[in-house]
Amino acid sequence: MEYPGNLFVVAAPSGAGKSSLVKALLELDSKLNVSISHTSRAPRGQEQHGREYWFTTVDEFRTMAARDEFFEWAEVHGNLYGTSRAAIEARMAHGEDVVLEIDFQGALQIKQLFPYAVLIFILPPSWEELEQRLTRRGDTDPAVIAQRMSNARLEVAQAQNFDFVVVNAVFDTAVFDLKSIVHAQRLKYAAQRRNRSAVFRALELP
Ligand SMILES: Nc1ncnc2c1ncn2[C@@H]1O[C@H](COP(=O)(O)OP(=O)(O)OP(=O)(O)O)[C@@H](O)[C@H]1O
Numbered sequence: 001m002e003y004p005g006n007l008f009v010v011a012a013p014s015g016a017g018k019s020s021l022v023k024a025l026l027e028l029d030s031k032l033n034v035s036i037s038h039t040s041r042a043p044r045g046q047e048q049h050g051r052e053y054w055f056t057t058v059d060e061f062r063t064m065a066a067r068d069e070f071f072e073w074a075e076v077h078g079n080l081y082g083t084s085r086a087a088i089e090a091r092m093a094h095g096e097d098v099v100l101e102i103d104f105q106g107a108l109q110i111k112q113l114f115p116y117a118v119l120i121f122i123l124p125p126s127w128e129e130l131e132q133r134l135t136r137r138g139d140t141d142p143a144v145i146a147q148r149m150s151n152a153r154l155e156v157a158q159a160q161n162f163d164f165v166v167v168n169a170v171f172d173t174a175v176f177d178l179k180s181i182v183h184a185q186r187l188k189y190a191a192q193r194r195n196r197s198a199v200f201r202a203l204e205l206p
């Protein structure tokens with residue numbers, strides 16, 4: 001499947017900082033659109049339906065999956081998560097750049113469907129720091145933190161299947177790294193299509 005525009009996929013173990021990084025990236029880059037996933041998980045903290053996620057029941061989620069309404073979906077930490085076609089298809093069809101914040105299983109499904117997608121894996125600087133970030137966030141109970149730390153070991157092993165790895169130690173440095181990847185991909189895509197005006201747009205030249 002191919003749409004005009006770029007598709008970026010950001011994955012990481014829970015707590016590595018991908019939501020914070022993608023949020024910062026979106027503030028710097030008005031041309032990027034983030035996809036809002038569906039999940040069967042209960043809302044956490046101040047999360048709102050339609051802002052962080054579309055919250056569903058397990059039955060609603062499974063019905064959507066059976067109707068093939070997801071580009072990808074996976075069970076992650078005991079809950080179901082998916083990227084609905086409705087969330088991104090229209091934007092992609094209009095040539096907009098889209099970023100997905102999903103787990104590695106979903107990222108690999110997306111790469112199968114869209115081989116041109118750019119997969120970026122975010123690593124925490126250490127296991128200790130990962131656990132502290134999950135704890136400091138204050139909205140995840142200790143049993144869930146233990147489960148996510150254990151899953152993180154398996155997830156990190158998947159970094160080798162990604163196009164880029166960014167270490168989120170100093171936050172601003174990691175945002176800069178992400179911005180550079182997005183910028184470089186836009187230039188590459190425009191150059192591959194020998195599209196001079198798209199190259200100029202990517203360079204933000206008049
Ligand atoms: N570079 C950083 N240094 C210190 N703290 C950070 C850094 N990046 C993110 N954090 C903090 O770590 C916590 C986890 O970040 P965030 O919620 O963005 O992680 P996540 O990878 O999206 O997790 P999840 O997959 O569970 O949604 C947050 O409290 C965030 O403010």
Ligand SMILES: Nc1nc2c(ncn2[C@@H]2O[C@H](COP(=O)(O)O)[C@@H](O)[C@H]2O)c(=O)[nH]1
Nearest residue numbers: 014037073074076081082083101102103106
């Ligand atoms: N495969 C997918 N994974 C997703 C999607 N949306 C989020 N996620 C991943 O789930 C975990 C846990 O998230 P949390 O909000 O409960 O902390 C994390 O790795 C997310 O990236 C999705 O649509 N598909």
